[in-house]
Amino acid sequence: MAEITTLEEKLAEVTGLARAAKDLSEKVAGMVEEDDEGIASQLRRMSEEAAETDERCSAIIDQREGKKTAILEKAQETKSEASEMADTYLGDDADGLDGLEFMTMAEAGEVGHWAILGKLNEKAGESEIAELVEWALPIQERHFSEVKEGSLALAGEEDPDSES
Numbered sequence: 001m002a003e004i005t006t007l008e009e010k011l012a013e014v015t016g017l018a019r020a021a022k023d024l025s026e027k028v029a030g031m032v033e034e035d036d037e038g039i040a041s042q043l044r045r046m047s048e049e050a051a052e053t054d055e056r057c058s059a060i061i062d063q064r065e066g067k068k069t070a071i072l073e074k075a076q077e078t079k080s081e082a083s084e085m086a087d088t089y090l091g092d093d094a095d096g097l098d099g100l101e102f103m104t105m106a107e108a109g110e111v112g113h114w115a116i117l118g119k120l121n122e123k124a125g126e127s128e129i130a131e132l133v134e135w136a137l138p139i140q141e142r143h144f145s146e147v148k149e150g151s152l153a154l155a156g157e158e159d160p161d162s163e164s
């Protein structure tokens, strides 16, 4: 297996996180739709944007001759780890608020990883990666604030004294 660079490793990680986020946002949309259809539709749009993020990342990975397989393998590993974490956190008794809380962690993680990829690329200077980060980072920042706002909206409707 070809050795991959730190930059390629981070590219793989954002790709894997996007793949996991696509499934996670769809799942959480299903968990909140009875509470709030507006938040559910935001989550479905996030899922579509995650799919587009995966496509754009994969197009760049595709061009890396000789490294492609190793990078995609790393992306898959990140996706599996993130999905396992989601499954562990969101067991059968998880409700919509639990789903949105987990998504605030996941989206914050994506924001951090994209910022790190951008920072590493300041030295590497690859224009395609620079353009990708410029496109993706504001989207991830919006995802983070939307899930945070969504969590607070649902929390505001909860009865703090009810049995959990």
Ligand SMILES: [Fe+2]
Binding pocket: 021, 046, 050, 107, 110, 139, 140, 143
């Ligand atoms: Fe996201």
